Amino acid sequence: MRQYRRQRNGFSIFSRSISRVACAAFFVAATSVSAANENVANQSTVNKSIAAGFVHAQGQQIMDAKGDPLLLRGMGLGGWMLQEGYMLRLGNLGQQHVIRAKIEALIGAEATQAFYDAWLANHTTKADIDAMARWGFNSVRLPMHYNLYTLPVDQEPVPGQQTWLGKGFAMTDELIAWAKANNMYVILDLHAAPGGQGNDLAISDRDPTTPSLWQSDANQQKMIALWRKLAQRYANEPAIAAYDIINEPNWGFEQADDKNGCKETQNVPLKKLLQDVTRAIRSVDKNHLIIIEGNCWGNNYAGVLPLFDPAEQDSNIALSFHKYWNNNTRRDIQSHLELREKYNMPLWLGETGENSNLWFTDAIALVEGENIGWAWWPLKKLGFNNPLEIKPNAGYLALVDYWNGKGEKPSAAAAKKALMQLATQDIHFANNQFHPDVIDAMFRQPHSTATLPFTQHIIGPRGGVVSAVDYDMGRSGYAYRDNDSANYHVATGGQRTPWNRGTQYRNDGVDIAFDAQKKRHYVNHIEAGEWLEYTVTASKAGRYGLFAHTTAASEGQVMVILNNGKPINTAIAPSATWQAQALGEVELQQGTNKLRLTTVQGGYELLNLQFKP
Known part of the structure; x- marks a missing residue:
């Protein structure tokens, strides 16, 4: 049986994987126009008139730059800035920092850095985004690892201050340029927050021996500062559709046995952090749509809504939910639909996938029937149930066998050769196996x-x-x-x-x-x-x-x-x-x-x- 991404527990409504054939696609074109130059006041509310040219919320609908309804059809770039073990056939080595330590133990620090530099340069390129546009996607969700943008708190030369790193910002700029060339939108998603935002360790690269996001005020302040920095940099960039503040928080604040926050009834620390981040963003950027996620992998909003009292309420916010391995009936998303109606906010399926074509078709037909856009997960991995499949070299598979306790330890030279081939060749779009049946199941078959x-x-x-x-x-x-x-x-x-x-x-x-x-x-x-x-x-x-x-x-x-x-x-x-x-x-x-x-x-x-x- 294949390695699955996550194991889900306890949440009853829980809504959480060139061509030989021309696949017909229903394509929603994204329009990008010049943003209006505007000085943004240091305030926590949004002006009723958002600057022209930006995706925004209008009641329960996400609207495009022209004020027309926008159905986002997107894909998450999982595995690029943030590796998860299952994507590399390394299920027992879940977090990226654990994987990196294993690599370094075999080939040394310098060669390990060369591997990660090559990985970031080749995993996602303009060719990937060009292909996504051809297939019918109009948006891309970027799962960001904070450590590409700023130092961890324990590495800051001056405690409490923020050191900014150029790598993450440069990669984000490049992705935005690729998307704009294809009339596509980008959603920025903080996938790995400082300290890690939950007990599902791999999805945020969390080290459980150090304070989590929720156990460290310094980590929270770094996250707030990072979002202010991002918003300041991209305040006038209409190709960015939204800021997805935090991916899949899963933390029990009230009960010690509620490991992933699915029984949480108040979510006080989560609500406060969402408020603080939103205020920081609005201090420099009042134009962009903000997306929030509940506890329990983005689905438990108990105590979170309304996010602000009426005097401070922000009308340019959307709700996200995540959906994996459940049924595809209206009943399965009913609680989310009720939140949309009660709080008059747009609803977006921010992450889903890792299933069969049948499930993909049924899920997309369900949410599009309710006027809900979506972002699938992921574009590529070492696995078959996504648009692109990474086919690893034999040396890397031998290395996987060793790490999984099924083979002999390779020499440093052999390990380095295999890893560099993976990072420079195997993961590149030109060498990926395209699965037209997956694209057909997502775009044509729902209709x-x-x-x-x-x-x-x-x-x-x-x-x-x-x-x-x-x-x-x-x-x-x-x-x-x-x-x-x-x-x-x-x-x-x-x-x-x-x-x-x-x-x-x-x-x-x-x-x-x-x-x-x-x-x-x-x-x-x-x-x-x-x-x-x-x-x-x-x-x-x-x-x-x-x-x-x-x-x-x-x-x-x-x-x-x-x-x-x-x-x-x-x-x-x-x-x-x-x-x-x-x-x-x-x-x-x-x-x-x-x-x-x-x-x-x-x-x-x-x-x-x-x-x-």
């Missing part, structure tokens, strides 16, 4: 039940071969059917459902394995009731012999082939080795044909379908 060929299957005079894993692209129940197609373990209280057990090639429920020796993918774990549909194009009408390249360990496997709706019943003979078995004859019409393979009794594996004249 359409039509299916598309995953790749072109041409059957000519000499026949042709259709790879089993290249079934059509589309919704579950229309392009395929699999008995396990998504992970709902937070809602069901059960185990994490594996959907594609092989975590290979595609992100649907269809189970796909990889034969490393023969370098080919095939469908396995085929169960009764599951089916796959293929669009094949015949160059001319004719009769063909149909063969299935299969292997089966026992007797009784049966499939039904529907050729343009006409059934062909056949049994699979048991074979311990891969063999092409005759299924019968099919009559193909010239042009497009639909072939559906339905399993009546499972237990076999399928490599391809072969057409012979």
Whole structure:
């Protein structure tokens, strides 16, 4: 089973993964216009007339620069400024500082710094943002690590003062330039706050042996100063859609056993910090939309709202919620909808993902149906259920085995070579594997039940071969059917459902394995009731012999082939080795044909379908 990002506990409403095919996309274009120059008064309230050219809140709606409703469709750049162990197949080494220490122990401090410099330079580039715009995204959420912008409090030369670092600001400037070139917005998100904002350690790179954000006034003052600095720098930058003040606070203030703040009823320290940061931002920037997140990974707003009393109330604030591994019905987001209505504030799904295509489609259809924008997570990682997949070199995989206690310790030279190849080549956009099915599930499928060929299957005079894993692209129940197609373990209280057990090639429920020796993918774990549909194009009408390249360990496997709706019943003979078995004859019409393979009794594996004249 794949390594999952986070384990969720206890919160009942808890709402918390070039192309061979042209993916149709519903694209909401973002408009960027020049910001009006304006002196900002040192005050905590927002003027009723926000400077022209900025994304802003208007009642329960997020509006664009022209004052038209804006539905944000975005992606979070997880793993760039802030690594998490699961993204690198290092689940046991969750926090970035732990990963860094392990690297340094192998290759030394100087080489480790070179690795991280290369990582920051190559993980996300203009090519990534250009591709996001082509696919249909109109925004990008930047998860920021504070230590790229300022020193940790215990490293400040003068306690209580702030030392500013150029690296983070330069990276942010560059991302904004890439986004503006594509008419996209940027949301700044403080993902790792000084000291760390919760007991889910990896998401904020928290060291539990040092004071957390909530246990240190110095950490809180640094966070406030950082947001004031960011707001001052970007006060007149309309390409920034919003400031997402703090990612996923998860801390029990009232009860010691409430580890992640899901039972919190007051959230007094969180509310105060949100107030202090908002006031600091408004002292230098009254134009930008501010996004706040509740406790319990961004979902528990008990005691937080209203954020200010009526005399100080800020009308340019939106609520964020995060959604992972639960069901996709209106009931599952009802409490958030009620907050939007009660406090007359926009609602934004600030982070979600790490699931199957079916879940992605259903979640986006749900929130867009409620006029809620979203930001998915993440763009890329060492894993299959995101638009881009990082394919690591063999040396790095050997290093992972060592760190996970499954292999021998590599030499310093071998470790350095593998890590530098990962950071200079493997993570770069040009070498990432693009998953068109993920993009299709996010942009086209929420609005359409039509299916598309995953790749072109041409059957000519000499026949042709259709790879089993290249079934059509589309919704579950229309392009395929699999008995396990998504992970709902937070809602069901059960185990994490594996959907594609092989975590290979595609992100649907269809189970796909990889034969490393023969370098080919095939469908396995085929169960009764599951089916796959293929669009094949015949160059001319004719009769063909149909063969299935299969292997089966026992007797009784049966499939039904529907050729343009006409059934062909056949049994699979048991074979311990891969063999092409005759299924019968099919009559193909010239042009497009639909072939559906339905399993009546499972237990076999399928490599391809072969057409012979």
